[in-house]
Amino acid sequence: MPPLLARILSNRPSTPRVWWLLGALLVVTVLRLWRLPEAGPADYDSVRNWQVILELAQGNFANLFHHGSPGFLLMYVPVAALTRDFVIFQTLNALLAVLGLGFFAAWVTGQARLTGPEAAALTLLGGTSLLLTFSGRDFTMSSTSLVLYAGLLRSYFARLQHPSPAAALRVAGWLAVGLCFNYKFLFTLPIIGVLELWRADGLWRQRGLWWRTLLLLALPYLVFGAFGAWVGLPWYRWLGFYIRTVVPAAANVAGRQATLHLDLLYYPCYLAEYESPLLLTGLLVSAGLAWRDWRRAEPMPLQLYLLVWAGCLLAGMSLLIKAPRGLLFAYLPLAALAILSGRRVLPRVALLSVVLVAVALNVFRIHQEFYVPLPTQYPQVAAWLQRHGATSVVSTVGVGVAPYLVPNQTLAVVTDERQLATLRQQGYQYVLLDGYWRVAGVARFDSLRRQHPVAAWPAPQLHRSLLFLEHSEFTGLGYEETLAARQTAAADSLPLRLYRLQ
Template identity: 45%
Template sequence: MNQRSLLLFLALLVVAAVRLYGLAGAALPDYDSVRNWQIVQEVAAGNLTHLFHQGAPLFYLIFAPFVWLGGNFHVLQHVNSLVSVAAVGSLATFVGREARLSAWETAGLALFIGTAVFLTFSGRDFTMNSGNVLVFAGLLRAYYHRLQAPSRQTLLRAAVWLMLGISFNYRFLFTIPILVAFELLTADGLLLRRGNAWRVFAILVAPFVVLGLVSWAAGLPLQRHWPAVYYGLIMRGEPNLAGNVGIFRFDVLYYAYFMRDFESPLVLLTLLAAPVMWRRELFQQLRQPNLVCYLAVWGYCFLAGMSLLIKAPAGFCWLTACSMPWLSSACANWFPVKYWACWWCWLLDSMCTGSSAKYMHMRLPITRK
């Protein structure tokens, strides 16, 4: 094991210790976690009635075997937490390699991401958030390689990651407009060349066809099939548990208030100051964007898109996954001293202000009043 791998492994051990601390004696923290545990038990018993709940069949299919092995919800919680640690490692490895960070900087980046308040909390429940970040990290890496080395192979690899994401959670549908924007910005014609579009389409619809046949064989009513779940999410006529109807609610300041109240102020400061501080890096070579520009497009597009929808803290996972590597990699490349200062400020903020405890023991609003 070389120095880079060893330091990253040690950093991830620290992250794992934070994620797993006290988890064995903790109950499932929210309604979604409890509901997911119930559905996993149903799927393990062969009942597929709620397999497509939240458009996340892959999540339930992955965790069902742990029930067969006799695992209770604590086991599944621990496995899900370790998935979140793997997500941190994947994201740090990708950014560290592409930004050419040193071994110590890559390990610091893993600690920087892994100690984020929201990602820590969401890595201790039993929802799709941990898997979302892991698959999203894979999609980020694969599509960045498609932009840097355009070929059918890199394009189809990115399509596979998108297919896995859509199978894991319906929120990956929100990445499609961003990917389309990248394709239009790149304008290299790769998607439309030599039948690539049909291959991408076939990859994306494959799980719908396979699980559609499974649904038909299981005798599920049409309203329980995968496309019908999407229709129900979009055309929701009855209030959900938070009392919301529909999916649209414009509020451009929701996540700004969320970051102010529950996250380190460094994240909010990054989103506000980065376009000014790094304007040269952000707006050059847009057809083949550098890493900072690439992560910025993802982060700001998510922020803009989520501002149009009904808000929930879970949407912050995506923004955090983009903004923190962006902040730390940019600082590591251009401001090495500030890079380490940022991480220590983040740590001191969490310790001194008690933001982690504040987040974990308060019931977060679904919509800002």
């Protein structure tokens, strides 16, 4: 057998472990897809991505670099050519997230030689985390990012184990593709830099490797820059997104302008209150084991490798504006650290029992956060509008009703009630006071709220703690401030109110 093929096969789980792994992935898939058609859009970005993809499918490329993720948007254009059903987009994205989880878990299982039950424990512990379940039921680039991130972790670990120009270029390839889907792959560069300093094997002194690597990383920007220019966009539009993200030209509609916000407690508080206690415990135990066993090991052990990634992500993201998704790339390494450290300090039966309890707690939280608020009331809002012949509708900040409107209905979004006068003159008939304005922290609708609605609906999904925390990056609020805002919003029993404009 050729050496390369033998090495690849040796890193794959054996057949019994594969069945454990597949069984755990099936459980996660059921949790991600359960009652998904009743859930509706998870957040604003999910709907906006869907809208941009529909525009691209019709030949409108104005928003090609929306959120700096042209690869993600273009990947779904063939789907948009076949259907505009939002649930189909959600479902495909959910399956991609499960694929990323499986890709990562299979790699760790092979590298660490986990048993079948341990492989299932890793998959379930990571797959049932609250944030990964949220991102696995939305329609954002997070799901695809997890697939590419798992590939980057695997390829860079291989580069550390077996340094060669080919291995370094494979890492650059994963990183280049990842940047097409999510600008947050830029945050992996400092971590790779730390690991390169640790390795210090002289690989980068090899002739021509620097230039080939930089060219590979620049290739997506050259290709998409040329494509953007071809469809009428400035060639620098993608790079301009980066600049405006780091240095916003003005405060957003919630009043947040800064991108740096040092808060060392936000993420530990979130992990302690909303995620499994095993994630932080595994991180701390792994750090203790690494300190006890410290030596400049050659090659770097898997547990230390994952500890560097998780620790750097937790520390680095604490410098920026916060949201649980800021730790998207840390969740699976944290789950792996919990299993890898647990198997070193606990008997196998005890470890599996502890993980089983942790997974049960995760499932309970998933039930409370995602299933209890169902079903969404946006279909009822859309049905009311259709029955009353509304063709032009305004919504305050939120766009959750958009996937349920028929093609001949127009939806405009406002961030200030003073914009309504102009829209009234343009023939818009109704305005939906969508409680999403509370989530986004855009409190500019006091006069509208004092009017009498023609219809109103409850929307408990708009009161979810995780939804508010996910928007603290947009509002700039701290952890406690965000939860206080959520508590205030929860007092509103009818956050979806419809008003006549004419």
